[in-house]
């Protein structure tokens with residue numbers, strides 16, 4: 159990406175004392191049980207933990223897709239709890255990017271139209287240079303006029319990554335972005351996310367089950383039973399795998 163990055167704030171997103179309870183009474187599930195975590199700007203953070211540990215819940219609440227039962231969530235300096243629905247929708251549109259396991263492209267739009275969608279929805283023209291750079295980074299210049307059904311899964315996810323960064327969001331949240339991809343396409347998508355962070359100072363928060371994927375991040379935070387239990391800087395796949403095995407041992411004992 160050749161476009162100049164905007165100067166990042168120090169903290170792209172954070173939650174403090176985050177509690178999320180689904181349901182009430184006997185069936186209530188405490189999906190987040192007092193999580194405080196900072197996602198620094200210009201960094202690539204991975205969230206890991208056993209299934210059901212609250213990873214997606216944390217991501218959804220941090221991104222303003224869901225609301226906390228108690229505690230606070232901020233994107234940059236903005237407290238999400240203070241926003242009404244309309245402002246929250248605008249914040250998600252203008253300041254947050256998303257990449258999901260299912261690529262979620264609009265089937266009737268071309269690659270180029272899908273990438274530009276967040277800008278078009280916001281009525282923001284221009285930024286041609288940035289979008290051009292993104293198109294080259296994701297390697298889809300020769301597919302710009304194709305529709306998603308004419309692309310492989312890996313190519314579709316690369317479009318989704320470009321779309322997520324199109325509006326120069328404060329932070330891009332990705333939930334299992336490589337979950338539906340073979341390892342080679344997965345590596346490509348992870349490489350893109352890493353380059354977006356390192357070359358253009360964007361911020362990425364990624365939920366993953368895969369130690370190899372997590373090793374692309376600058377730091378890994380580990381959740382268990384709705385709590386933040388560990389953090390690891392400069393992760394490698396082996397170190398992450400060892401840490402995840404410790405969860406299995408503990409679970410087998412309990």
Ligand SMILES: Nc1ncnc2c1ncn2[C@@H]1O[C@H](COP(=O)(O)OP(=O)(O)OP(=O)(O)O)[C@@H](O)[C@H]1O
Nearest residue numbers: 180181187188189208209210211212213214215216
């Ligand atoms: N909408 C919901 N209603 C009720 N319970 C929910 C809801 N969403 C999640 N949960 C529960 O909250 C807990 C945390 O779920 P979450 O989806 O955040 O886990 P996860 O770490 O993302 O798991 P996975 O790795 O399987 O995706 C789980 O016990 C789950 O069953």
Ligand SMILES: [Mg+2]
Nearest residue numbers: 213214215365
């Ligand atoms: Mg999940």
